Amino acid sequence: MNEKHIMTMLVDNEPGVLSRVVGLFSGKGFNIESLCVAETMDSKVSRITIVTKANTEVLEQIEKQLRKLINVIKLRDMTGPKAVKREMALICVHAKPEHRAEILRIVDIFRCNVVDVGLEHYIIEVTGDAAKLTALLNLLKPMGIKKIARTGPIALYREPK
Amino acid sequence: MIRKGSQILMEVLQEEGVETIFGYPGGVVIDIYDQLAKTDIRHILVRHEQGAVHAADGYARASGKVGVCLVTSGPGATNTVTGIASAYMDSIPLVVITGQVPTHLIGNDAFQEVDIVGITRPCTKHNYLVSSTAELARTVKEAFYLARSGRPGPVLVDIPKDVSNSEAEYRQLKDVKLKSYNPTYQPNIKQLRKVVELIRSAERPVVFAGGGVILSQASQELTEFARKTQIPVTTSLMGLGAFPGSDPLWLGMLGMHGTYRANMSIGACDLLVSIGVRFDDRVTGKTDVFAAQAKIVHIDIDPTSIRKNIPVAIPVVGDCKISLSQLNRLIDEIDLTDVPRKRQDWLGQIERWKGTNPLAYKQCDLIKPQFVVEKLYELTRGEAIITTEVGQNQMWAAQYYHFDRPGHFITSGGLGCMGFGLPAAIGAQVACPDKLVVDIAGDASIQMNIQEMATAVENCLPVKIVILNNNYLGMVRQWQELFYDKRYACTYMNHSPNFVKLAEAYGAVGLKATKPQEVESVLAEGLSLPQPVIMEFEVDKEENVYPMVPAGAPITEMLLA
Numbered sequence: 017m018n019e020k021h022i023m024t025m026l027v028d029n030e031p032g033v034l035s036r037v038v039g040l041f042s043g044k045g046f047n048i049e050s051l052c053v054a055e056t057m058d059s060k061v062s063r064i065t066i067v068t069k070a071n072t073e074v075l076e077q078i079e080k081q082l083r084k085l086i087n088v089i090k091l092r093d094m095t096g097p098k099a100v101k102r103e104m105a106l107i108c109v110h111a112k113p114e115h116r117a118e119i120l121r122i123v124d125i126f127r128c129n130v131v132d133v134g135l136e137h138y139i140i141e142v143t144g145d146a147a148k149l150t151a152l153l154n155l156l157k158p159m160g161i162k163k164i165a166r167t168g169p170i171a172l173y174r175e176p177k
Numbered sequence: 178m179i180r181k182g183s184q185i186l187m188e189v190l191q192e193e194g195v196e197t198i199f200g201y202p203g204g205v206v207i208d209i210y211d212q213l214a215k216t217d218i219r220h221i222l223v224r225h226e227q228g229a230v231h232a233a234d235g236y237a238r239a240s241g242k243v244g245v246c247l248v249t250s251g252p253g254a255t256n257t258v259t260g261i262a263s264a265y266m267d268s269i270p271l272v273v274i275t276g277q278v279p280t281h282l283i284g285n286d287a288f289q290e291v292d293i294v295g296i297t298r299p300c301t302k303h304n305y306l307v308s309s310t311a312e313l314a315r316t317v318k319e320a321f322y323l324a325r326s327g328r329p330g331p332v333l334v335d336i337p338k339d340v341s342n343s344e345a346e347y348r349q350l351k352d353v354k355l356k357s358y359n360p361t362y363q364p365n366i367k368q369l370r371k372v373v374e375l376i377r378s379a380e381r382p383v384v385f386a387g388g389g390v391i392l393s394q395a396s397q398e399l400t401e402f403a404r405k406t407q408i409p410v411t412t413s414l415m416g417l418g419a420f421p422g423s424d425p426l427w428l429g430m431l432g433m434h435g436t437y438r439a440n441m442s443i444g445a446c447d448l449l450v451s452i453g454v455r456f457d458d459r460v461t462g463k464t465d466v467f468a469a470q471a472k473i474v475h476i477d478i479d480p481t482s483i484r485k486n487i488p489v490a491i492p493v494v495g496d497c498k499i500s501l502s503q504l505n506r507l508i509d510e511i512d513l514t515d516v517p518r519k520r521q522d523w524l525g526q527i528e529r530w531k532g533t534n535p536l537a538y539k540q541c542d543l544i545k546p547q548f549v550v551e552k553l554y555e556l557t558r559g560e561a562i563i564t565t566e567v568g569q570n571q572m573w574a575a576q577y578y579h580f581d582r583p584g585h586f587i588t589s590g591g592l593g594c595m596g597f598g599l600p601a602a603i604g605a606q607v608a609c610p611d612k613l614v615v616d617i618a619g620d621a622s623i624q625m626n627i628q629e630m631a632t633a634v635e636n637c638l639p640v641k642i643v644i645l646n647n648n649y650l651g652m653v654r655q656w657q658e659l660f661y662d663k664r665y666a667c668t669y670m671n672h673s674p675n676f677v678k679l680a681e682a683y684g685a686v687g688l689k690a691t692k693p694q695e696v697e698s699v700l701a702e703g704l705s706l707p708q709p710v711i712m713e714f715e716v717d718k719e720e721n722v723y724p725m726v727p728a729g730a731p732i733t734e735m736l737l738a
Contacts, residue, residue, distance in 0.1 A: 030359070032306070036298060043299045073484065089357040121309040146355045152495065 050168025203249020205276035229259020235604030251289030266591025302330030327360030388415030389453020420468030422579030566622030596625025
């Protein structure tokens with residue numbers, strides 16, 4: 017059965033490395049649901065976070081193939097409660113006069129921020145796990161969502177308590 | 178020391194023990210060639226860059242060293258892609274050096290610019306675009322290290338013209354270490370003990386060896402292992418020669434055109450010890466019934482090969498040679514006195530399979546291609562290095578030339594690349610000047626890189642080419658006959674050159690046989706000559722390769738004639 021998996025890898029921060037990772041997915045017919053890349057504290061190393069849907073056998077292949085890439089330094093499966101996951105989204109929602117107060121209440125309840133205001137719209141910044149984002153989107157849908165940009169999740173393993 | 182990039186490149190190549198480079202000059206590599214001419218490194222000027230890569234491939238397989246190519250940017254680089262892809266599929270250690278336009282022009286669609294690093298990313302083990310002269314030495318060193326270590330493979334180094342032309346400080350580098358690359362050579366001993374346990378209890382074991390055994394030079398260990406445990410051995414196409422073809426435990430090749438007894442024994446075995454293989458679809462046929470009764474052990478240095486196509490009971494990640502010698506040591510600790518008695522039934526069954534459907538063909542008044550290969554085997558006493566093109570010629574070579582030693586069968590296994598055999602033979606002949614090197618070819622595939630005849634003649638490389646001429650793209654025609662109601666769409670090759678005259682035009686010798694009685698004399702004469710020879714055999718046009726497992730069928734369901 018295909019299940020969602022989230023994996024992060026530390027890679028050399030060099031031109032072409034992302035292309036190797038992504039090319040491996042497309043060349044071997046694996047799937048990418050979301051992808052996040054940015055530099056770490058060490059400017060020579062970047063962290064890539066990928067969400068993929070795969071069954072156990074395919075997941076094993078994906079992980080082995082990624083580890084085989086010379087520029088992949090470390091790879092970790094972040095699926096499950098041992099890792100903290102967060103995703104950010106910017107949501108541009110229609111804000112007609114009769115809805116403006118309601119939208120702000122929702123923003124307040126979800127502890128989001130309004131980062132841009134116009135006569136007919138708000139842009140809302142939200143951070144949270146996938147469930148929180150879905151809940152917020154469901155509530156905003158009736159007002160009319162104009163545009164949305166999501167980062168896809170990033171993850172870090174929890175340190176021992 | 179301050180050195181020019183091209184000088185630094187030569188320093189590193191010499192440190193790495195490079196003696197021969199196969200290549201073709203062009204605009205952006207003139208500096209490199211200028212320096213190359215000042216060294217002792219031999220350069221073989223090919224006639225097409227694809228030939229350079231196949232030649233380096235043949236050289237690497239015959240010598241066990243890293244094969245090296247040098248070509249220019251743009252078309253020079255793109256022409257190497259097929260050769261690189263073939264070497265990648267067969268895990269052959271190559272370093273391919275391509276010139277690139279100067280760094281300030283990269284991305285500008287400059288003359289002869291192509292993103293060869295992007296193009297070859299999925300068919301190299303790794304590749305580099307060198308961005309400064311200061312990085313050149315380390316990069317080339319890494320390329321050699323990556324090419325030959327772990328699971329070997331081709332590595333491409335793209336060098337812009339200004340990088341080879343500018344100066345930088347050069348210091349000899351000792352070791353190469355990569356934090357993210359650390360192949361596992363030592364197998365897990367606990368896993369090996371489980372393997373020994375399975376061997377002890379198995380009633381119908383089979384060993385299945387592949388190209389990994391040849392690459393890690395583990396043939397001796399494999400032979401010792403099989404004889405000690407009395408386990409019969411089959412190999413993939415790439416594994417031919419890993420186990421002596423004249424040994425009583427030899428089953429013949431496995432797979433689509435494998436022997437009856439090899440394929441049947443896979444269907445019946447209760448333990449399959451697979452070593453240095455990757456379970457290609459040409460070997461497994463229908464995967465869910467492949468070795469269905471067997472516990473499968475898989476020893477390989479590349480973890481991605483394990484459980485990629487076939488579920489495995491005992492995975493062992495490690496070098497084939499080290500794993501086999503450790504297995505042999507563990508086996509020495511157990512009592513083996515009752516092994517011959519225990520194996521009697523199983524080896525008896527295999528002997529019966531061997532008797533029922535041996536490799537065979539019917540003689541007639543036309544030359545049978547199998548007969549040519551058999552005669553070649555006899556006349557060379559099985560000692561020649563055989564390269565092949567791809568198709569029927571390749572399968573008949575695999576079936577009817579029996580390989581007792583590794584490194585003597587050089588074929589494009591994974592990619593199945595027509596046009597491989599002649600340049601590969603040239604490379605093998607450079608590596609082994611005293612050996613007889615024979616390319617077993619078809620009339621179609623020989624024409625894919627026929628221009629390399631000039632390379633052979635120019636460099637006095639006395640390769641012998643046996644063309645089994647059936648005027649067809651024979652293997653495709655065979656599929657059309659068997660699965661497409663004999664609709665021979667576009668596989669009849671009506672016009673080929675006169676190969677005898679063609680050989681002469683290149684300054685080589687051309688010989689031809691049209692009747693079975695002439696086969697031996699043509700071969701004997703051709704093989705005895707000190708220069709390159711094309712021997713053409715007009716063979717039975719519609720002869721097929723049997724046994725044959727239709728694509729996707731279980732390998733025990735063979736068409737036998």
